[in-house]
Amino acid sequence: MTTLTITAKGQITLKRELLQHLALRPGDKVEVTPAPGGRLTLAPQRIARTGRIEDAFGALHRPGQKALSIEEMNEVIARAWAGEVEP
Template sequence: MTTLTVTAKGQVTLKKELLKHLGVQPGQKVEVDAVPGGQLAMRAAKPGGGWKEVYGMLAGETDKVATIEEMNEATRKGWAGLIK
């Protein structure tokens, strides 16, 4: 079990190995739920879904032009959590 210290502001910093276990990278979010017995359950937050989050994210990154089938497959895999 890992012990964390609470700061004067009521904050804790998760150790790198715990973030790795959750699969969380810098800038990503975690969800925390209070569960019975004074415990917390934590998991990596699923990214929000909407076209605004993905529109233009690869602009200028490649010269390749994707087919609609390739875009649909990439979208399917992304929503299914198969692409990180």
Template structure:
């Protein structure tokens, strides 16, 4: 069992081996559930949904889906800082 220290701000830092076990990286999210007897359960927050949920994102409001060339052009502008 590992003991962690609570800071004056009420924060606890999880050790790298815990984060590796959860499979999380900087910027990822975790969920914490309160359980009986003062226990908590920590899990990696995984995105919910299906890949098909993203398909409508590529459609124009009143027309067909974007072509590959149009998507590449939009991506290139985004990488160049132009939107």
């Protein structure tokens, strides 16, 4: 059993062996669910792999970054092929 300490901000840090057990890396997310008896269950949040292209939509989104239209993407690609811009 591992004991964790709660910080003044109400945060905990999982020990390396727990992260390895759950196969978690920096940036991964976990789901925490209340359980009977004042317990919590913690599980890695897994991305559904259905094999559909729609599942990838938004995966590369960066807040504050403008999305390009297909026409804008084609223009950038054409300019790069023509040597007008660095790829």
